[in-house]
Every structure is written in C-alpha cells, then in structure tokens.
Amino acid sequence: MVTIFEQKVYDLCRLVPKGKVTTYREISNALRGRGQIYRAVGNALNKNPFAPQVPCHRVINSNGFVGGFVYGTKSKIALLKKEGIEIKNKKIDLKKFLFRF
C-alpha cells in the first residue's frame, strides 16, 4: 500500500540528483517544514515498494552514516561510490554531498 506520505517521500528521493545525498532529517524538513517525522520517513523507505527504482540509497542519516539498506549497507555504499560520492569509514561528507531541497 502506498500512502500519500510515502509517495511524498519517494518523490523527494527522486529529486536528489546523482552524486548528491540527502538525509532523513532534510526530507522530513522539506516535507512538512517541521522535523519530527524522520521516523515515518525511514519507515516509508524501508517498505520501499519501488526498491531499485527509487534512488532511496541517496538517503542517509543526518550524522553522515549510511544507515541501513534493504540490500545491505555495503550495496548502498557501493552505489553511492558509483555516483562519485566519497565514503570514509562508512561515512559520507555531508558538507560536500548533502543536497538541500
């Protein structure tokens, strides 16, 4: 089941350009303008009915850690690296690759 909320989340994920990443915090912030729904955001992505279709791998934690991934954190990191994102010790430089809406 795809709720409006999830749809919004997926849409935002799609907006993230290649080579950039976003955080749950940013998404939640861009979504409602507040920031307290990152839990729900993570949930929506976790369900991810569009798996590889939606570039949900570009969504990371606000602290810069990749976080989790259905196909495994490794795959997520690999994908991000493919996009030209530098990853250090499972972490990403938000300062450089963080995309803001």
Next chain:
DNA sequence: ACCATGACGCACA
C-alpha cells in the same frame, strides 16, 4: 481502537 515496531534524531550525563 490499541499496541508494538522501525533504514532516525537529539538531549543529557
């Protein structure tokens, strides 16, 4: 309608 869970974030010690 209620309880429990989750790919998180932040405050506090």
Next chain:
DNA sequence: ATGTGCGCCATGG
C-alpha cells in the same frame, strides 16, 4: 568527544 536513553511520526497486526 563518547555512550545511553527518550521521543517523534506513520504503518501494520
């Protein structure tokens, strides 16, 4: 700076 605990929203059973 590091570690622990609590809280938030939405969804599923």
